[in-house]
Amino acid sequence: MSHTLVAGAPGASVQANGPGLAVGTPGCAAAGTPASASPPAPAPSAHASPWHRHAPLLWKLASFAIFFGLWEIAGRIPISLAFPPFSKVVVAMFNLLASGELIKAYANTLPPLIAGLVITAVLGVACGIAMGLSRLTEWALYPAMVIMQTAPMAAIIPLITFLYGIGITAKIIAVVILSLPMVTMNCYSGIRQTNASLLEMTRSFMGTRRQQVTKIILPHASGMIFAGLRLGISGGFIGIVLAELLITPTGIGDTISYYRSVARYPEMFAAIVSIIVLATLVLTSLQLIERRVFKALGQQHTQT
Numbered sequence: 575m576s577h578t579l580v581a582g583a584p585g586a587s588v589q590a591n592g593p594g595l596a597v598g599t600p601g602c603a604a605a606g607t608p609a610s611a612s613p614p615a616p617a618p619s620a621h622a623s624p625w626h627r628h629a630p631l632l633w634k635l636a637s638f639a640i641f642f643g644l645w646e647i648a649g650r651i652p653i654s655l656a657f658p659p660f661s662k663v664v665v666a667m668f669n670l671l672a673s674g675e676l677i678k679a680y681a682n683t684l685p686p687l688i689a690g691l692v693i694t695a696v697l698g699v700a701c702g703i704a705m706g707l708s709r710l711t712e713w714a715l716y717p718a719m720v721i722m723q724t725a726p727m728a729a730i731i732p733l734i735t736f737l738y739g740i741g742i743t744a745k746i747i748a749v750v751i752l753s754l755p756m757v758t759m760n761c762y763s764g765i766r767q768t769n770a771s772l773l774e775m776t777r778s779f780m781g782t783r784r785q786q787v788t789k790i791i792l793p794h795a796s797g798m799i800f801a802g803l804r805l806g807i808s809g810g811f812i813g814i815v816l817a818e819l820l821i822t823p824t825g826i827g828d829t830i831s832y833y834r835s836v837a838r839y840p841e842m843f844a845a846i847v848s849i850i851v852l853a854t855l856v857l858t859s860l861q862l863i864e865r866r867v868f869k870a871l872g873q874q875h876t877q878t
Contacts, residue, residue, distance in 0.1 A: 658840045663847060666840035675829070676848060683825035686742045687814045690749025694806050698754050699799060702761020706795070707787065712762070719762075723755035727813070731820045740822035745814060748821065752813035753806035760802025764795030800864040804857055811853045 642660045649659030670676040701719075704711040730751060738744045768791050776786050818827020826849055833842035 656837075656839050658843060662840040663843045666838075667844035667848060670829075670841060670844055670848075676826075676845070679826045679829045679845070680852075683814055683818065683827070686745035686817075687749060687810060689742075690746045690813065691753065691807060691810045693746070693750055694753040694757055694810060695803060697750075698757030698802065698806060699761050701754075702758040702799070702802065703765060703792075705758070705762040706765020707791075715758070716762075719755045719758050722751055723759065725751075727752060727816055728820070731816070735821055744821050745817040748817035749810045749813040752816075753809035756809050757802040757806040760798045760805065761795065764798025764802075765791055767798070768794045796867065800860070800867075804860060807856055807860065808853065811849060815849060 645660040649657055649662070652659075667676070701711075701715055705715050706712075727748070731748065734744050734747050734751075738747060772790050772794070773786060776790055781789070814825070815827050815830075818825045819831060823831060826845055829845045830842055833839070833845065
């Protein structure tokens with residue numbers, strides 16, 4: 575039944591075109607609308623403030639400033655004669671770069687490091703995927719990976735030196751031994767933790783084993799695979815420094831040992847900081863690649 579518009583006192587509501595539809599004045603609840611309904615929340619601003627956009631970077635810079643400031647204070651006290659201020663370490667690093675000594679050191683360090691990391695990335699990911707997909711491969715490789723992961727490097731290095739001498743091969747093996755188990759075990763764990771319901775869904779849609787691996791298992795395990803690669807790179811840098819300290823006195827390890835022996839501690843810390851900075855840059859680059867890969871996987875998933 576239709577109602578006509580009727581003039582009334584302020585605050586009155588009017589019904590039109592049947593029950594349930596109402597035109598009301600401000601301050602009065604409309605027919606069919608709960609009286610307790612709250613007004614809609616304001617829409618968020620389309621553009622965040624500059625502080626919110628740059629807050630992560632500013633916090634990182636602040637943390638670096640605090641860390642290096644405390645380092646400078648501790649070196650000025652000093653807490654130890656072998657602990658120089660950060661300013662002296664920076665000056666020593668520029669001197670090492672200007673003289674070319676640091677560049678010559680890395681010319682000996684980087685080739686075995688890169689070779690060891692490439693071998694680790696290819697072999698570690700392949701072994702991890704094979705262990706995750708095949709029980710037979712898991713039984714064959716899992717004990718060896720556990721032994722490599724738990725064995726102390728200081729006990730293995732004399733054996734490596736005895737078998738392969740003090741050349742570049744020994745350095746590569748040291749890098750692989752420290753980094754390979756981390757990559758393999760993380761890939762293996764990522765494969766094993768694949769959601770079983772997704773695999774059942776693939777089988778119910780008559781999906782092949784290849785489709786299960788490429789569409790479900792590997793994308794699901796990609797996070798663990800990249801985490802293993804990051805850990806493997808960290809282990810590789812540790813392995814190359816240990817190899818140059820304990821196997822053959824060359825490269826950045828020899829630089830650290832030499833300046834420690836002559837008590838030139840700013841140069842020693844400069845060499846240590848340089849290898850840390852290099853490792854950080856490599857890990858940051860890998861993280862950027864990881865984000866791009868996940869973004870591409872997300873876009874592919876949205877399209878499908």
